[in-house]
Amino acid sequence: MKFRVDRDVFADAVAWAARSLPVRPSSPVLAGLLIEASDEGLVLSSFDYETSARATLKAEVSAEGKALVSGRLLADICRSLPAKPVEVTLEGPRASLVCGSARFSLQTMPVEDYPTLPQMPAATGTVSSSEFAHAVAQAVTAAGRDDMLPVLTGVRIEIDGSSMALLATDRFRLSHRELTWNPRTPDESVAALVPAKVLGDTAKSLTSGEEVTIALSAGGTGEGLIGFEGSGLGGVRRTTTRLLDGEFPKVRSLFPSEHLTVAKVNKAELVETVKRVALVAERNTAVQLRFEDNSLVLDAGSGDEAQATEVIEADLQGEGLTTGFNPQFLLDGLTAIDGEMVDLAFTQATKPVVISGTDADDGSSFRYLLMPRRLLS
Structure with a gap:
């Protein structure tokens, strides 16, 4: 194997393929990055x-072949290379990398021990890469991080015709994002539970091109997998991940159909105020929010401990109320919302709040539901 390739294109592809390599692989070869050189160019692969x-990327290939090298080491090397073409040659059990006057020799691993990558399911449709990345970033805000509850560490993708919904919850909060996309068939209807971390990383990494192709099979070949394909520097990026097993809770009914109290607040002002007041909040205690007379009073701290109070303007419709929330969860939801103003909608003080952008577009809306916390007396 021998090839010559642009340094930036190679480094970008290596970093992308190596980003999901396991920290503690169950087998040494799973820490490897598979390099395949042919007349069609290079293919770099990772799989756990x-x-x-x-x-995939273009390269000047003078000798075809395959090599399996440490993915993280190769990524570290590529980041430090000078801005000159890279030449890689397989010499027996070692791979030689030359870039300008820099030379590296890497130990290879047995290619025959490397597992075969799964095939992409059939394409289900396409979506704007930037909009998809933004929608996923909003949705994963509420995803669980407790591996003891694996179903809640995923984002449920629901596809119904040209509508796509993203849902996530960790039992204390719930995110719901709607967006439009281009299905392969007009009556496409399918759902999948995708690991939130993988989905977030993948969506963010596929914004180089205009579109992302989503491949999801409801049965047959590729069942239990979801695939994503998009453009990268100098070539195509493709990733698949195994879907999570289990029944995602039926959470849509948690959003109330009507609200008795709605407060419109400047988002940036509320975020900064919550950050300041929360400085004195003890661990696992709530920041109190009291809505009254077109104002919002935020309090934290109690008794002999440090205390903080701050008042900001709020356009209040309905009766005043007092409630409290985990400050970090509240900030997570607020910062995920687009726009200058946010609506905080309540049915009553002891029920969840629904936070949304005041001028949210019905076709691409994001809602964040947050459970209240018990207030200290």
Whole structure:
């Protein structure tokens, strides 16, 4: 194997393919990055039996072949290379990398021990890459991080015709994002539960091109997998991940159909105020929010401990109320919302608040539901 490739294109592809390599692989070869050189160019692959990544790029290939090298080491090397073409040659059990006057020799691993990457399911449709990345970033805000409850560590993707919904919850909060997309067939209807971390990383990494192709099979070949394909620097990026098993809770009914109290607040002002007041909040205690007379009073701290109070303007419709929330969860939801103003909608003080952008577009709306916390007396 021998090839010559642009340094930036190679470094970008290596970093992308190596990003999901396991920290503690169950087998040494799973820490490897598979390099395949042919007349069609290069293919760089990684796979840990759960998530696969495959990057294709153009290169001047003078000798075809395959090599398996440490992915993280190669990524570290590529980041430090000078801005000159990279030449890689397989010499027996070692791979030689030359860039300008820099020379590296890497130990290879047995290619025959490397697992076969799964095939992409059939394409289900396409979506704007930037809009998809933004929608996913909003949705994963509420995803769980407790591996003891794996179903809640995922984002449920629901596809119904040209509508796509993203839902996530960790039992204390719930995110719901709607967006439009271009299905392969007009009556496409399918759902999948995708690991939130993989989905977030993948969506963010596929914004180089205009579109992302989503491949999801409801049965047959590729069942239990979801695939994503988009453009990268100098080639195509493709990734698959195994879907999570289990029944995602039916959470849509948690959003109330009507609200008795709605407060419109400047988002940036509320975020900064929550950050300041929360400085004195003890661990696992709530920041109190009291809505009254077109104002919002925020309090934290109690008794002999440090205390903080601050008042900001709020356009209040309905009766005043007093409630409290985990300050970090509240900030997570507020910062995920677009726009200058936010609506905080309540049915009553002891029920969840629904936070949304005041001028949210019905076709691409984001809602964040947050459970209240018990206030200290």
